[in-house]
Amino acid sequence: MNGQPAETSDPAARFNAALETLVPRYHQMGLRVLKLSGRHVIATVPLGGNENHYGTMFAGALFAVAETLGGALAMENFGLSSYYPTVQEFTVQFRRPAVTDVTVSGSLDAATLDRLSTELEATGKTAFELDTTILDADGQTVATTHGTYRILTRR
Amino acid sequence: MNGQPAETSDPAARFNAALETLVPRYHQMGLRVLKLSGRHVIATVPLGGNENHYGTMFAGALFAVAETLGGALAMENFGLSSYYPTVQEFTVQFRRPAVTDVTVSGSLDAATLDRLSTELEATGKTAFELDTTILDADGQTVATTHGTYRILTRR
Numbered sequence: 001m002n003g004q005p006a007e008t009s010d011p012a013a014r015f016n017a018a019l020e021t022l023v024p025r026y027h028q029m030g031l032r033v034l035k036l037s038g039r040h041v042i043a044t045v046p047l048g049g050n051e052n053h054y055g056t057m058f059a060g061a062l063f064a065v066a067e068t069l070g071g072a073l074a075m076e077n078f079g080l081s082s083y084y085p086t087v088q089e090f091t092v093q094f095r096r097p098a099v100t101d102v103t104v105s106g107s108l109d110a111a112t113l114d115r116l117s118t119e120l121e122a123t124g125k126t127a128f129e130l131d132t133t134i135l136d137a138d139g140q141t142v143a144t145t146h147g148t149y150r151i152l153t154r155r
Numbered sequence: 156m157n158g159q160p161a162e163t164s165d166p167a168a169r170f171n172a173a174l175e176t177l178v179p180r181y182h183q184m185g186l187r188v189l190k191l192s193g194r195h196v197i198a199t200v201p202l203g204g205n206e207n208h209y210g211t212m213f214a215g216a217l218f219a220v221a222e223t224l225g226g227a228l229a230m231e232n233f234g235l236s237s238y239y240p241t242v243q244e245f246t247v248q249f250r251r252p253a254v255t256d257v258t259v260s261g262s263l264d265a266a267t268l269d270r271l272s273t274e275l276e277a278t279g280k281t282a283f284e285l286d287t288t289i290l291d292a293d294g295q296t297v298a299t300t301h302g303t304y305r306i307l308t309r310r
Contacts, residue, residue: 022208025184026215053177059222059242060181064215087214091246 011036015072018080023068031065033072034103038113041072042105047098056097062143063092066132069106070149073130077113082154083120088127089148100137104145106130116151124153166191170227173235178223186220188227189258193268196227197260202253211252217298218247221287224261225304228285232268237309238275243282244303255292259300261285271306279308 012033020027029050035042043065050061067090074085108116112128119126127150134143167188175182185201198220205216222245229240263271267283274281282305289298 023213023215025205025213029180050180054239058178058180059245060178060215060219063218063222063245067214067218084209086252087249089246089248090214090218091244093244094242097241 011076015075018075019068022071026064026068029061029064031061031068033068036072036076038073038077038108039110040105040107041069041076042103043068043072044101044103046101048101054097056099057102057142059092059094062094062098062102062134063090063145065102066090066092066104066106066134066143066145067147069104069132070128070130070147073106073108074128074149074151077108077116078120078151083151084154085149085151087147088150091146093144095141095143096136098134098136098142102134102136102142104132104134106132120151120153126151166231170230173230174223177226181219181223184216184219186216186223188223191227191231193228193232193263194265195260195262196224196231197258198223198227199256199258201256203256209252211254212257212297214247214249217249217253217257217289218245218300220257221245221247221259221261221289221298221300222302224259224287225283225285225302228261228263229283229304229306232263232271233275233306238306239309240304240306242302243305246301248299250296250298251291253289253291253297257289257291257297259287259289261287275306275308281306 015033030046033043045065052058071085116126132145170188188198190197200220207213226240271281287300
């Protein structure tokens with residue numbers, strides 16, 4: 001948060017700086033957003049520091065990196081000054097052990113974003129679903145996730 | 156792991172000592188098993204160190220404390236020398252923000268344990284489901300979870 005234009009103008013860098021305050025433990029895990037726009041987000045978490053005894057990534061890190069995507073998309077579209085996102089339900093299907101860093105991406109389509117804006121304007125709250133696929137460094141599917149998020153008005 | 160009888164004879168203390176090696180990040184979160192038998196497990200994770208920007212517990216800590224229960228029950232029943240447990244699918248329904256430390260318990264009935272033993276003996280692998288309810292310090296339900304775990308033979 002040093003105000004350098006190159007850093008603050010990039011949504012991913014802004015999100016990562018915010019994450020250190022928003023969810024310190026996720027930042028400590030090395031969880032980082034690599035790309036962020038209103039429609040699409042890509043995040044990563046390293047294997048290093050997040051291994052279990054078997055040398056594979058512990059389940060909680062896979063949950064974390066995917067769960068973060070919905071919050072990042074909500075923040076990028078609607079900010080945190082008037083609204084805040086919360087995760088309502090989240091399912092992870094673990095497909096194979098992760099033995100490398102992993103990346104995960106998620107997208108919201110234009111129609112969904114229009115609906116969210118309309119509902120927030122009309123009722124002060126809304127909800128959306130997000131599916132993700134977590135990939136290892138070889139492009140193999142490590143896990144798939146399905147999340148439901150709510151966006152609420154700050155009181 | 157100092158070999159003091161009082162510590163090593165208690166399954167919960169043994170599990171917590173093992174967790175530091177098995178999943179270091181969970182141990183760092185302050186996640187601890189409070190009671191452990193082959194049939195029942197209770198675990199806790201503190202709010203302190205696991206808050207988000209809103210002063211509530213971040214979603215990943217709730218996932219972690221509940222997800223650990225299946226592994227703890229599998230370890231207590233079958234050990235880690237011949238078999239190892241993995242989580243296959245896990246769903247969390249977030250009911251209300253946690254603003255205190257939380258506790259969570261899970262149980263396996265005798266018929267399920269008999270089936271697991273029989274299947275491990277016959278095929279070297281098995282699976283079980285576990286439901287949990289995460290409670291705050293006031294006994295309010297913070298989240299409910301449903302997990303599917305596999306137990307596999309070490310190769």
